[in-house]
Amino acid sequence: MRLLTVVGARPQFVKAAPVSRELARQGLNEILVHTGQHYDCNMSEQFFRELDLPVPRHHLGIGSADHGAQTGRMLEALETVMLAEKPDAVLVYGDTNSTLAGALAAAKLNLSGIHIEAGLRSFNRSMPEEINRIVVDHVCGLLLAPTAAACSNLRAEGIPELPKDAGPVQRRDLGFIRAGDVMKDALLDAAKIAAQSHHPFPDLPKKQYYLVSIHRPANTDDPQVLGAWIEALKAADLPVVLPLHPRTRACAERFQFLERFVPPLRAVEPLGYLAMIAAQRDAKAILTDSGGVQKEAYLLGVPCVTLRTETEWVETLADGWNQLCPSPDLLWNCVARIPGNGVAPAAIFGEGRISERVVRCIIDWL
Numbered sequence: 001m002r003l004l005t006v007v008g009a010r011p012q013f014v015k016a017a018p019v020s021r022e023l024a025r026q027g028l029n030e031i032l033v034h035t036g037q038h039y040d041c042n043m044s045e046q047f048f049r050e051l052d053l054p055v056p057r058h059h060l061g062i063g064s065a066d067h068g069a070q071t072g073r074m075l076e077a078l079e080t081v082m083l084a085e086k087p088d089a090v091l092v093y094g095d096t097n098s099t100l101a102g103a104l105a106a107a108k109l110n111l112s113g114i115h116i117e118a119g120l121r122s123f124n125r126s127m128p129e130e131i132n133r134i135v136v137d138h139v140c141g142l143l144l145a146p147t148a149a150a151c152s153n154l155r156a157e158g159i160p161e162l163p164k165d166a167g168p169v170q171r172r173d174l175g176f177i178r179a180g181d182v183m184k185d186a187l188l189d190a191a192k193i194a195a196q197s198h199h200p201f202p203d204l205p206k207k208q209y210y211l212v213s214i215h216r217p218a219n220t221d222d223p224q225v226l227g228a229w230i231e232a233l234k235a236a237d238l239p240v241v242l243p244l245h246p247r248t249r250a251c252a253e254r255f256q257f258l259e260r261f262v263p264p265l266r267a268v269e270p271l272g273y274l275a276m277i278a279a280q281r282d283a284k285a286i287l288t289d290s291g292g293v294q295k296e297a298y299l300l301g302v303p304c305v306t307l308r309t310e311t312e313w314v315e316t317l318a319d320g321w322n323q324l325c326p327s328p329d330l331l332w333n334c335v336a337r338i339p340g341n342g343v344a345p346a347a348i349f350g351e352g353r354i355s356e357r358v359v360r361c362i363i364d365w366l
């Protein structure tokens with residue numbers, strides 16, 4: 001059985017790592033394709049090394065461009081690879097332009113598409129990721145949903161649930177299964193390794209700093225908005241560590257904001273996966289607009305403020321561990337609202353080893 005996996009951006013390397021290991025354990029032949037969407041060493045290569053991901057068989061080297069150009073180049077290159085490799089199915093993760101190109105290229109060639117992290121919706125169509133999610137979920141065959149909310153979203157769009165315990169489902173039965181979130185496996189694996197290491201800022205005592213990740217176009221691309229977040233963060237009562245995503249750094253340079261990164265702000269290069277997990281674990285709170293970081297914060301039991309008006313991970317809001325902060329002037333009110341009572345969050349991302357369940361679903365389906 002030949003499975004072609006498309007990855008391209010940082011969060012996909014994280015999600016693919018436990019699944020890829022499990023596919024190998026179960027004897028499936030995986031052809032890994034890297035679109036090249038993320039190409040800096042600390043956004044890509046370092047993740048492959050730390051996560052022990054196999055070297056991609058194909059590296060398309062697409063790089064950055066406007067959405068249409070980037071996705072179009074990926075689509076063309078992926079079609080060529082798929083025609084040559086003739087896989088039994090194509091596996092895509094998440095909601096990036098690499099996900100969209102992988103799913104669309106497969107659908108056009110009448111190949112079965114499998115989407116891991118299906119069914120997420122922000123209901124905000126100005127997010128490029130939202131468009132990608134909707135299209136991908138409607139052109140893939142097997143949708144593996146991480147949470148109950150993701151399943152409801154798919155149901156509401158008329159996509160059927162595949163029978164869970166009725167033996168192997170039939171290939172080309174289109175539908176979704178609630179499989180849990182493979183990022184949980186990645187996080188638990190990394191947290192074990194990171195437990196043996198200090199967090200990457202040894203001069204900052206544990207729980208005496210905030211960790212910030214901000215990279216969504218809605219927060220970075222407008223100087224007024226980015227400037228307002230920077231000013232709000234400067235009002236912190238503790239040091240604020242900001243590993244700067246390349247998009248954020250590029251915007252800050254363009255708007256001549258780099259000189260505003262003065263204490264308590266500490267702008268640093270993007271962290272590797274293990275360092276990021278350790279830095280999150282030891283932070284007093286995490287302030288982020290990333291989907292993955294919201295989940296990691298929740299699983300690590302670290303209070304989180306989401307710098308957006310909505311989240312796809314609605315379950316994380318229920319007990320107050322994640323607070324939505326729609327505007328910079330509300331930032332410190334939101335931080336103050338976090339309960340911070342150390343209660344372990346419930347298992348909303350699934351029980352047990354999710355990658356085993358995911359691979360079982362894939363094998364049954366194929």
Ligand code: UD1
Nearest residue numbers: 009010011037038039040043064095096097128129246247
């Ligand atoms: C992409 C995903 C987003 C995901 C994020 C994780 C889409 C539409 N968005 O956003 O969902 O949360 O990845 O990081 O696919 N750049 C570099 N080096 C790199 C990568 C990017 O310098 O290795 C710069 C380029 O200037 C590029 C900009 O960052 O124009 C944005 O990169 P891009 O991959 O287009 O989108 P992200 O903002 O990273």
